[in-house]
Amino acid sequence: MVTRLSNFFLRTLREDPAGAEIASHKLLIRAGYIRPLAAGIFAWLPLGLRVKAKIERVVREEMAAAGALEVHFPALMPREPYQATGRWDEYGDLLFRLQDRKGGDYLLAPTHEEAFTLLVKDLYSSYKDLPLTIFQIQDKYRDEARPRAGLLRGREFTMKDAYSFDSSDAGLDASYQAQRDAYERIFQRLDLEYVIVQADAGAMGGSRSEEFLHPTPVGEDTFVRSAGEYAANVEAYVTQVPAAQGWDDAPEATIFDSPDTPTIDTLVEHSNAVLGGEYTAADTLKNVVLALTHLDGTRELVVVGIPGDREVDDKRAEVAFAPAEVEPATAEDFEKHPLLVKGYIGPWSPTGVVLGEESATGIRYLLDPRVAEGTRWITGANIDQKHVHSLVAGRDFTSDGTVDIAGVREGDPAPDGSGPVTLARGMEIGHVFQLGRKYAEALGLKVLDENGKQVTVTMGSYGIGVTRILAIIAELNNDDKGLIWPTSVAPFDVHVVATGKDDTAFALAEDLAAQLEATGLDVLYDDRPKVSPGVKFGDAELIGVPRILIVGRGAADGMVEVWDRRSGERETLVAADALARIAASR
Amino acid sequence: MVTRLSNFFLRTLREDPAGAEIASHKLLIRAGYIRPLAAGIFAWLPLGLRVKAKIERVVREEMAAAGALEVHFPALMPREPYQATGRWDEYGDLLFRLQDRKGGDYLLAPTHEEAFTLLVKDLYSSYKDLPLTIFQIQDKYRDEARPRAGLLRGREFTMKDAYSFDSSDAGLDASYQAQRDAYERIFQRLDLEYVIVQADAGAMGGSRSEEFLHPTPVGEDTFVRSAGEYAANVEAYVTQVPAAQGWDDAPEATIFDSPDTPTIDTLVEHSNAVLGGEYTAADTLKNVVLALTHLDGTRELVVVGIPGDREVDDKRAEVAFAPAEVEPATAEDFEKHPLLVKGYIGPWSPTGVVLGEESATGIRYLLDPRVAEGTRWITGANIDQKHVHSLVAGRDFTSDGTVDIAGVREGDPAPDGSGPVTLARGMEIGHVFQLGRKYAEALGLKVLDENGKQVTVTMGSYGIGVTRILAIIAELNNDDKGLIWPTSVAPFDVHVVATGKDDTAFALAEDLAAQLEATGLDVLYDDRPKVSPGVKFGDAELIGVPRILIVGRGAADGMVEVWDRRSGERETLVAADALARIAASR
Structure with a gap:
């Protein structure tokens, strides 16, 4: 069914919203994708929801291809599991906490490791049930001190979080690799450049941890990389310990x-x-x-x-x-x-x-x-x-331990010996993480192994921020006129614009929109009768559907214009050729 | 892609879960559709999520056909709009309330009238923008005093809630009718019998209010109906006022x-x-x-x-x-x-x-x-x-008003003159409601009319409980062996069961599963190698996919069995005929 702008829920805005500083935040609001409700909390309008659904579809397809099964947890979770792992306290003010009418403690989950662990413990008991990777796409909450940058750091956000369960370390490695591969395919399908960097695993208690960063000078995260294989975020960079030296020749202090x-x-x-x-x-x-x-x-x-x-x-x-x-x-x-x-x-x-x-x-x-x-x-x-x-050192003074918190600089050596590192900035778009046995131990998740012995399960955790990715794609794909969506996630495939007061143009536009929709394309048709061409073109540029089909003065002669939103090129074609051109650019 | 039971996330249970009293609650847990997390709060397992997604698809398609546009609000909402309409207090203990780190008051929304009203106020300003109907499918929260009956009265539940906005009463009538018609189509597609009953509109301040009830002796709601058109829930039944009579012939008190x-x-x-x-x-x-x-x-x-x-x-x-x-x-x-x-x-x-x-x-x-x-x-x-x-009355005593709170009985007259009413029970499955101007007035939603005058918008509210419907369908479709899904919402279209130790059977089953999937059917394939036929059949009956294809001993001769879960009939057929039979029963 062709979507008609005359009865679509949309109001585009000419002015930047107050308080919005980055392009994606401004444009997603101005073009009618999202609407702010409270600090870091947004309503999703029909255009935004369409883009979000497309990203979620890509994620779901690649999760299925990786053998992960979808489940769903509520945002509202009881305190107990988070208490058992210590995170009820560790999360501090980031956690939205509440009580029910009976005084029971609950939270709005910022992430669901505990819940997934307990679910598997609840249902599974044998190594034969494993490996298992389950995921959800779900709205999460974090009470950020300073919500900012629109969807990039909100207090509510949609995440795909997956968790793997294995009875052996080798199994965890395989499950981890399957998710890591799926993430690569997801970002490739979303046309999103990425660097995989080592991340710190310490605080979460795991062993292997990598982040997918989109490299951009405006990123919040700093990472280092060498000319070789090495890449890590600054938190994960490990300083090489110089060889000890003697002090026989050293003067006195x-x-x-x-x-x-x-x-x-x-x-x-x-x-x-x-x-x-x-x-x-x-x-x-x-x-x-x-x-x-x-x-x-x-x-x-x-x-x-x-x-x-x-x-x-x-x-x-x-x-x-x-x-x-x-x-x-x-x-x-x-x-x-x-x-x-x-x-x-x-x-x-x-x-x-x-x-x-x-x-x-x-x-x-x-x-x-x-x-x-x-x-x-x-x-x-x-x-x-x-x-x-x-x-x-060693002769005149000692310490109570080592701590590696000095800043990393350009030229510092990569720990793997692949030469000096350079510094770059990026935005986190995904995180894959070998949790190991921390959660399974805290919550008692064990299975019987081949020999009938109880073994603690080892886990992985894998997250992609769906709404964050949407914002990053918007941040990367825009110009001074508005958004320019990649075809993979555009809210519509084609935006048909009828202009002028000529019924012929509207009749032809109607017909072409229906033909495009019949080929399986999602069509947005600007059928508004009394709106000037200038306003319609402005809206089309702001909304950012990549292919625009203009049906106006030439309609009487069967001529239309195909407008490429990204390059700005406009070409006048016979209607049938225009349809073929659009079909070819899918 | 065929879903294989050998690596599906499923554990069926032989025992009824503690505390579950009704069939849907027991069976949805035993068959691995949902899992309890806290009182009235559940996790959704892959089987359950598939059924839920099918119901949501039907709802979305009919909302689109009715011209409603999808949006999405967070569950976490600020207090202010609910304060403005008085519902922050009126909801009492039913509301989950919380504070953020700055002490700001928030709630988990049990329904979103205020949010939708403010969103439209925020974006629209003219009668030309209307009519508008927008909806969401969203997880809602109510802190029920006694959560019970599984998904039927949970503290978290998924609802489709739609809201219409019109500048005139006639417009509201049309928007209301469009949603009412869509609801009829939805319940017809879901094979769910319904009665449309008048509901009380008073408390919400509106004018017209109807509930869709599924008639069943175990329903929580009582309604009355006449042999004619009249049907109403007991709260909405209006007692006829008898004609006044004189008292000239009356003796003294x-x-x-x-x-x-x-x-x-x-x-x-x-x-x-x-x-x-x-x-x-x-x-x-x-x-x-x-x-x-x-x-x-x-x-x-x-x-x-x-x-x-x-x-x-x-x-x-x-x-x-x-x-x-x-x-x-x-x-x-x-x-x-x-x-x-x-x-x-x-x-x-x-x-x-x-x-x-x-x-x-x-x-x-x-x-x-x-x-x-x-x-x-x-x-x-x-x-x-x-x-x-x-x-x-009138001579010896007066009152301070009338109140219509006496119970309704079989044989009481229908207020529309269509004769005596009978009493019946039902479960609420939908509610359509003319809110009128209550919310728009409280929150200042006005638009300019044709004459440039500010008029208050009139609204409707339309709700369907997605998870409640799922539970009701499960409640209506089961036997002592397990669930029996209608084809419209079954988690899979066909359940292929390979039995025995014969590789031929597994090879044929594999082939048939792939062929069925290739025709566009969703196939669950029980490929578990060392599980007895009895266990496999028991699981198939419990899970309740309506068509089961058994590939066992006859496989060597190309013979298979088609098992209709509802009728229990099993028929031995040549494999190709079995596929044709299944295709014909879609």
Whole structure:
């Protein structure tokens, strides 16, 4: 059935909506695809719902091809399973929580690992039932602190989330690969360029974790890649530990006056002046004080020693210390710990250990992996206006562990030896993840193996943000006139525009629209009788159906125009040729 | 692609689940269609999701045929629109309420009238934009006090809700009729018998309201119908007001002793004895004391006078007094109001008015419509152990209004004059409703009319419970072996069962399954290698695909069995004939 604009539910807007900053957000609202309801919450209008349905169809087809079976969970879930895995607390303010009339605790699920685990536990009991991959396409909720960028970071969003269940690690590898392959096919069918990068698996407790990023300078995520195979997001980059070196030839640690040198720059300048060297920031050890807030609400100060030419990377720190929250220490923190002399902090002092294994401060001291045994440093001496040089790691100071949170830079070595990395930005469009046994253990999902022995199931988790992908496609496919959809997800295949006051044009347009629809194309027909050609063309450009067929003045002679929305080319053709042209461009 | 049972996500259960009382609830769980998660909340397994999708497709097709356009709202909605219409409070405990991290109030929408109204207000401004009917198929939430009967009264459920918008009453009538017609087509396609009954429109503020009920003795709703056109649910039945009569020939109201006659039965017996008549309960006026709890929490006592041969109908009372809640007055209420002499209450006493317009009690007195002017009654005299006879309505007592809450009985007259009604039971499967201007007024939805004048839009609301319909179809189509789906909504069109240890049978079954799938049928193929025929047949009967094709011992000779799940007939046929038979039975 041809969709007629005269009774379609659509109002296009000439003005950008208030508060919208990125093109997809502006255009999806202006062109009548979505409508904001509350911060990060949208209604879907008929045009938007059509595009969403097309993306979902591609996802469903590839899930079926990968042998995954569709199920569906409600958004409203009871607390207990999330309590059992700790996520009821770990999610913090991101979770929408509520109570029912009897005081029972519920949440709006941001993701369903627990529910899927319990469902399989509920129904399956033998290795023969596995492998199993089940998925849903479902509306999820996260109470983002700052919802922004329209659908890119909303508080409600549609996701395809799949979960695999295997009785062996080899099985998990195969299930993981099947989903990974399906994701590649999905993004290829959606004309969406992607890079697969290693992602941090730590916080979720799993082993292998990869993200599909769409590379774009405006992406929220930074990733690194080498000329070889290596690609990882910055959180997952692993710093190589330099070989330990001896200190037989090393001079003794020596304290020196360093007035007014609380920064690395001033310290380097002063050191070169008084010690007579060619020191750089990389020769200094910067000691950064961080405050961790643990899940139980306790606050802990930690000091992290990193080379002075690097900064702490917030995202890497967040991942390293999760589920604790990290922030810089405050003035109040320093007041409570007078041993930490701001600007002159170090692991050593002439009077003995200040930080590290034997520290009496009770403050953990963690070191960047580059501070390997035998490396020599200029650093604070824990005395105001004094530093120390020739301080040797392993000889003069130790730590309570290693933490890899310094920022990654262009030129840093890829951990797989494939050369220096470059930095790029991208948007996350998918995530495949070997959860391993974390959830199955927490929730008691076991099956009997070949020998009749109970084994804990190993799981994978695989997510694609359907509404996020829609927004990214819109973000990538537009110009100053409006949206330009790829044919794979366009709300309609052809937009037929009848113009003028001539009944002949409307009669021909009607006929051509019906013929196109009969060939299996989805047709939007602008049959509005008293709307000017300019407004109709403007709407067609804004809505962004890739092929536009204009039926106007030439209709009396059987001539029409085929307009390619992307290239802007318009060609006048005999009607039959126009139909053939459109059919050929499917 | 043929769906293979060997790697389908399914576990059939031999035992009825605990707590399940009705057949659909038991069988949908036992056959692996749904799985309970919390009270009234379910996960949908692949079989269930397939049936649900088929019902949704029928609904979508008929909505499109009726010119309705699909949109989608989130379940999570901000408080404000529901506050503006009063429903934030009116819904009481039925509403799941929550707050976001900033303390903003939200709810899980049980229905979306407000959201649709605001969306149209947001985008449309002229009568030319109308008529418009938009709908969604969406997961809704209601915190039922006693979730029960599986999907029939869950706390989460899927509904199609449509809303129409018109600038004139005639337009609303047309939009209403289009949805009503679509509902008839939907239920016909789903093989679901229905009766369209008048429903009460009062509480929602609208004018015309009809329910689609599936007639069944186990239905929760009672409705009445005449031999003619009349059908209504009991809440909507309107009692005819008898003509007023004069009282010139009426004797005076006369008090008489009536010891120990606090009930209607004892009163009738005593009256006939002492007054010498042939009185029945219908000659007595029973005064029932009810307690209303208003939205603001205040409690009000009202007395309702109804003929002694009738009882107050709880549902009719609920509708009549909504949004206030109704309950019988308590002993405490009577203690506070000593003028109300329990068992002997009446509107009149020898000392003057007790209840009615001039009452000093401050208690409203409402009368059944049957208590028409001039009717004569035996009733309480407000003195312990005393009644009054020959009390004439209009002469001896008045009321503060009429209330039509007495129960409806077999033989009561249909209000349209089509004769006596009979009572029947049914389950609600759809509801069409002229909301009129209530929501548009509350939320300020106006458009400019032909003369450039602002007019308030008039609306309709149209709901079908998708998951409820699924449960009802399951409830109607089963036997002691399991489910028996109608072909219109069966999860698969054919269930192919390979039995035995003979490779020939499996090879033929494989081939036939592929051929059936190639003709466009959805095929479930039980290819499980080491499962006994008995288990396979039992699963097939439980799952309830209407056509089963058994490939077993006869396979070597090219013979198979076609099994009709509903009739139970099994017929041995040559394979090609079997395929033709199945194709013919589509």
